[in-house]
Amino acid sequence: MTTRQDVEKMIAQVGLGDRAAFSSLYDATSAKLFGVCLRILNDRAEAEDALQDAFVRIWQKAGSYAANGYSPMTWLITLTRNLAIDKLRTRKEGSVDIDEVHDLSDAGPTPEAAAVASSERSQIDGCLDELDADRADAVRGAYLEGHSYNELAARHDVPLNTMRTWLRRSLAKLKECLSR
Template sequence: MSETPADDRDSLAVLLERAGARERAAFEALYQAVSGKLFGVQLRILKDRTLAEDTLQETFLKIWERAASYDRKAGAPLSWMIAIARNAAIDRLRSKEDRLGKASVTETETGEDILQYLDGGITAGDPVEARALRHCLNGLEEQARDTVVLAYCYGFSREELAERYARPVGTIKTWLHRSLKTLFQCLEGD
């Protein structure tokens, strides 16, 4: 099944649409299918299990509320749900005031560690898209690339990245923008 991600995508889309039609069983199946993935994403950002559990609950309530508005043309269902999950986690994180300066700024996997996951064969998403993203991330200068990867996966702020890399915040912003522009140009095939 994982060799045919288009089928998985369609299956998740069907469940999401049926949840949008207020079918609780479809929503429960959707929960069974993606909650582990979304919890992994949120736990990496929030580091705190209790907080991540609350955030996952909030995320599924939002998915339930918004499922009827999901449109296949707008993208893959997993991407849509990941966006909701990440936004919820980052909003929670930013409402915590005391994270800056904690050891968590350095206690992470490296950018290269993270990218290994993209190399780990088939992922939940489209493997072609995963390969394209890996290819384009590879084209970036390593340190600037890692600011993007670590911000995305750990929810680091500019200030936290500045602390981790011992650079001014302005430099981090420059790295982020340069990396993102180059990345998007590559992904768009320029």
């Protein structure tokens, strides 16, 4: 079992240019991070590319990790997710048509998938429950599927600006709940 401290130590060593530590870090975390890439991109080849980009970035940025105040898995997942979404946006540029939007809508997160979340519910889950269900779905869709405002608006069948307002209000409410 790899603990948070183990991962932290590996990242610190990678920051010093330790290739063996990089190899261990990869072994310990690549499956979770690959899962993240697959979830966002839904395409194996692209997910592999994204994971490669992520580990190149991890190698380059590990030296400045300690200063950023993130817990190790948060840092790794956030970095990986952002790169995967960059790839997703590049792929979709100029190619969003109605059919595709409908396909995306069909491939959306199922209630079952959201329910797998485990028995130990996180604070964010509790706070999302306080939002209207479709607004909570929009936040989840943005985080877990990397949906853009355009896609969220199409999926929820509301105008783009309405979605923007929804989401910003939802974020304000979430913040209020999370700060309690």
